[in-house]
Amino acid sequence: MTDFAAIILAAGKGTRMKSDLHKVLHPIAGKAMLLHLLDSLAELSPTRTVVVAGDRRDQLEAALAGYDISTALQEPQLGTAHAALQAKPALEGFSGHVLVCFGDVPMVRAETVQRLTAALEEGAKVAVLGFRPGDPLAYGRIIANSDGTVRKMVEFKDATEREKKTRLCNAGLIVAHSDDMWPLLEAVGNDNAQGEYYLPDVATGAIARGDKVVVVECEPEEVAGINSRAELAAVEAWWQSQRRERAMADGASLRAPETVFFSHDTVLGRDVTVDPHVVFGPGVTIADNVHIKAFSHIEGAQIARGASAGPFARLRPGAIMEEGSFVGNFVEMKKAVLGKGAKASHLTYLGDATIGEAANIGAGTITCNYDGYFKYQTTIGERAFIGSNSALIAPVNIGADAIVAAGSTVSRDVAAGELRMVRAEQLVKDGWADRFHDTMKRKKEAAKKD
Numbered sequence: 521m522t523d524f525a526a527i528i529l530a531a532g533k534g535t536r537m538k539s540d541l542h543k544v545l546h547p548i549a550g551k552a553m554l555l556h557l558l559d560s561l562a563e564l565s566p567t568r569t570v571v572v573a574g575d576r577r578d579q580l581e582a583a584l585a586g587y588d589i590s591t592a593l594q595e596p597q598l599g600t601a602h603a604a605l606q607a608k609p610a611l612e613g614f615s616g617h618v619l620v621c622f623g624d625v626p627m628v629r630a631e632t633v634q635r636l637t638a639a640l641e642e643g644a645k646v647a648v649l650g651f652r653p654g655d656p657l658a659y660g661r662i663i664a665n666s667d668g669t670v671r672k673m674v675e676f677k678d679a680t681e682r683e684k685k686t687r688l689c690n691a692g693l694i695v696a697h698s699d700d701m702w703p704l705l706e707a708v709g710n711d712n713a714q715g716e717y718y719l720p721d722v723a724t725g726a727i728a729r730g731d732k733v734v735v736v737e738c739e740p741e742e743v744a745g746i747n748s749r750a751e752l753a754a755v756e757a758w759w760q761s762q763r764r765e766r767a768m769a770d771g772a773s774l775r776a777p778e779t780v781f782f783s784h785d786t787v788l789g790r791d792v793t794v795d796p797h798v799v800f801g802p803g804v805t806i807a808d809n810v811h812i813k814a815f816s817h818i819e820g821a822q823i824a825r826g827a828s829a830g831p832f833a834r835l836r837p838g839a840i841m842e843e844g845s846f847v848g849n850f851v852e853m854k855k856a857v858l859g860k861g862a863k864a865s866h867l868t869y870l871g872d873a874t875i876g877e878a879a880n881i882g883a884g885t886i887t888c889n890y891d892g893y894f895k896y897q898t899t900i901g902e903r904a905f906i907g908s909n910s911a912l913i914a915p916v917n918i919g920a921d922a923i924v925a926a927g928s929t930v931s932r933d934v935a936a937g938e939l940r941m942v943r944a945e946q947l948v949k950d951g952w953a954d955r956f957h958d959t960m961k962r963k964k965e966a967a968k969k970d
Contacts, residue, residue: 522616522637522640523567523615523616524564524567524616524618524637524695525566525568525611525616525617525618525619525698526561526568526569526618526619526621527572527604527607527619528558528569528570528571528622528623529600529604529620529621530544530623531572531574531575531597531603532575533574534575534624534747537749537752538749541579542579543746544623544624545580545583546746548626548752548759549756549759549763550784550801551783551784551785551802552583553624553626553752553755554571554580554626557625558587558589560633561633563630564630564633566619567614568590568610568611568614569587570590570591571584571592572591572603572607573593574594574595592606592610598710598717599710599714599719600620600718600719601708601718601719604719605702605717608705611698614698615698617637617695618695618696618697618701619633619636619693619695620693621692622693624746624747625691625745625746627741627742627743627744627758628693628742632736632738632742633693633695636649636693636736637695639736643732645697645731646696646704646722646723646731646734647733648673648691648693648720648734648735649691649692649738650664650689650690650691651688651737651738651742651743652689652737656684656687656689658676659690661676661679661688661689661690662686662735663683663688664734668736669734670727670734670735672724672727673724673727675718691743692719692720692743693743694722696722701722704722704725704726705722707725708722709721741755744758760782763782764777764778767782767788767794770788770790771791771792772788772790772791772792773791773793773794774794775793775794775795776796779798780794780796780797780799780800781799783800783803783804783819785802786806787804787805788806789806789808789825790808792809792810793812794812795811795813795814795816795831796814797814797815798813798830799816800819801819802820803819803820803821803837804820804822805821805822806823807823807826807827808825809826810823810824811827811828811829812829813829813830813831813833814832815831815832816835817833818835819835819836819837821836821837821840821841821853822839823840823841824840825844827843827846828846828847829851831849832849832850833847833848833851836852836853837855838854839853839858840857841853841858842857842858842862842877843861844860844861845860846863846864846865847865848866849865849867851864851865851869851870852869852871853871854870854872855872855895856870856875857873857875859874859877859879859902860877860878862876862877862880862881863880863881864885865883868881868882868885868886869887870885871889872889872896872898873887873899874897876899876900876901876904876920878902879900879902879904880905880906881900881906882905882907882910883908883909884908884909885908885909886912888911888912888913889914896914897914897915898912898914898915898917898918899917900918901917901920901936902920904919904924906918906924907927907928910924910925910926910927910929910930911929911930912924912930913930916930916933917934918934919937920936921937922934922935922939923938923939924940924941925942925943928940928941928942928943929942930942
């Protein structure tokens with residue numbers, strides 16, 4: 521691609537979101553919508569990127585820490601053309617194509633931006649992005665010839681009845697060479713009902729001076745704007761639908777696709793089976809031939825080939841399941857490694873722990889890893905057997921082939937091959953229960969007579 525700079529408009533107050541969080545920082549699939557857009561643009565390696573901020577600028581700058589991105593301030597907010605013009609100082613000295621897009625339109629694909637800039641290479645002075653929604657509603661209309669040459673850009677409220685019947689709508693994105701963009705932006709006026717400087721008037725100004733303006737079309741879902749919680753949910757649903765289709769096309773089986781939710785960075789191998797009602801949070805990598813059973817929640821975890829988790833498993837950040845390992849229903853892992861072929865079948869918490877190959881963790885086992893101030897490690901050796909309802913008080917080491925008897929509370933290291941049984945001695949009183957029942961029955965009968 522020819523050198524291009526991206527201006528992302530994100531100065532609006534986003535009042536319809538009714539949130540303390542900046543609108544463009546609300547997440548889709550666990551990642552801020554603004555970062556989705558930045559990732560798409562990054563595929564094309566823009567020479568410079570400027571985010572135009574206004575309200576809650578501090579939140580945007582914090583979210584962009586670590587990115588090679590400039591910010592510009594729009595204050596007061598006088599419209600989209602005025603906002604784009606605030607990026608000019610940050611782009612001083614840049615010569616190339618300038619794209620203006622919107623932080624609340626996050627699903628624009630890199631290929632679409634490439635088609636917009638290609639239109640300039642083919643002779644257009646300005647290229648705008650259009651779409652044909654099922655219901656055009658009150659979108660601005662693009663009046664164009666069959667070859668894509670734009671004759672007129674018109675806001676819905678200013679359109680004639682004939683123009684309103686046009687289904688080609690303005691998505692808002694626009695690109696022009698810097699030599700053209702800045703003069704066109706500076707020429708935009710605010711002689712309209714709102715008294716604002718509107719970005720589409722860049723195209724209108726170019727047409728008025730005889731320049732060629734063309735429209736590039738894309739699918740409506742790609743340019744869905746997000747101004748409310750409902751619109752955020754709609755884009756999330758669309759993104760999830762696309763991701764499920766890709767997962768299945770890549771060789772994963774989703775038994776009830778509509779009930780599985782992915783994060784933006786979920787990695788699935790081949791021949792993975794995902795049962796209904798599974799949620800993947802950020803940072804999950806699943807290898808081949810893994811089975812994730814129903815109602816499991818997995819975040820920040822790695823699951824190796826041939827492992828199985830669930831149903832109702834909870835894998836938290838730092839959980840690692842090695843090849844062929846197994847966690848069953850109501851097992852929770854956090855910063856824990858479950859070794860090759862090891863298993864924890866049910867009702868267990870493994871936190872800050874390393875479990876060796878082929879170890880067996882019985883039902884109800886807890887690694888007691890926190891004393892209210894610090895976290896401590898539990899290490900369980902290869903082939904160790906931890907009996908049901910055991911509490912392992914960290915820091916503690918259980919040796920290879922050791923056995924911890926059911927119901928034990930272990931606070932000291934267990935040597936390899938050792939049996940550790942920590943129980944009170946059982947007390948037996950012959951006939952006590954029979955005498956107790958007889959006494960209580962007599963009392964109950966007496967109470968009835970009273």
